[in-house]
Amino acid sequence: MTTRLYYAEPYRTSFSATVVSCAPRDFGFEVVLDQTAFYPTSGGQPYDLGSLGDARVQDVVDREDGAIAHVVDRHLPPGARIEGAIDWTRRFDHMQQHSGQHLLSAAYDRLFGVRTESFHLGATSATIDLGREVTSPQIRAAEDEANRIVWENRPVLVRSASAEEAAAMPLRKKSLRTGALRLIDIEDFDLSACGGTHVAHTGAVGVI
Numbered sequence: 494m495t496t497r498l499y500y501a502e503p504y505r506t507s508f509s510a511t512v513v514s515c516a517p518r519d520f521g522f523e524v525v526l527d528q529t530a531f532y533p534t535s536g537g538q539p540y541d542l543g544s545l546g547d548a549r550v551q552d553v554v555d556r557e558d559g560a561i562a563h564v565v566d567r568h569l570p571p572g573a574r575i576e577g578a579i580d581w582t583r584r585f586d587h588m589q590q591h592s593g594q595h596l597l598s599a600a601y602d603r604l605f606g607v608r609t610e611s612f613h614l615g616a617t618s619a620t621i622d623l624g625r626e627v628t629s630p631q632i633r634a635a636e637d638e639a640n641r642i643v644w645e646n647r648p649v650l651v652r653s654a655s656a657e658e659a660a661a662m663p664l665r666k667k668s669l670r671t672g673a674l675r676l677i678d679i680e681d682f683d684l685s686a687c688g689g690t691h692v693a694h695t696g697a698v699g700v701i
């Protein structure tokens with residue numbers, strides 16, 4: 494299990510860690526650390542780029558065994574202490590898009606009862622797949638509502654709850670996970686179970 498620093502500190506851009514393992518792959522090496530601030534591709538949010546010591550990070554994978562694997566361009570010896578640095582421009586863009594997605598999905602849900610089935614964040618655009626067709630006026634209304642919450646600069650809080658506690662909370666989407674849930678709480682607007690990284694206040698999303 495890799496300790497995920499981005500859960501508690503999404504604004505952290507550098508960290509120290511110990512190399513647990515380093516295995517050759519078709520291209521480069523797959524490195525596991527004892528802890529990391531690198532976000533792996535997960536839940537619609539793409540992986541971070543950056544560096545581990547002199548090595549460039551080219552992909553970050555959330556492995557089924559609970560480890561986060563960093564795909565890098567050179568060997569890092571197990572046991573070595575290394576400094577990690579996140580490409581903050583890319584990561585912050587993902588945090589803005591991801592937080593904006595929460596706002597837009599919540600707006601569709603609150604205004605029209607339309608559910609978000611899935612979403613995708615990319616370098617140039619973000620897309621949301623809705624549960625049913627919406628009209629142009631509805632799209633404008635949802636965007637206006639999401640932007641209103643941006644301009645109010647509301648706090649975005651991270652909370653945790655057991656699955657039983659969460660079942661009694663007004664989550665936008667029921668979570669099927671068991672054990673502790675990580676909840677993203679946009680004050681008086683949206684409460685969602687999510688493992689991604691988000692801005693601290695809605696104003697940082699920018700215009701939707």
Ligand SMILES: [Zn+2]
Binds near residue numbers: 591592677688689690
């Ligand atoms: Zn999220």
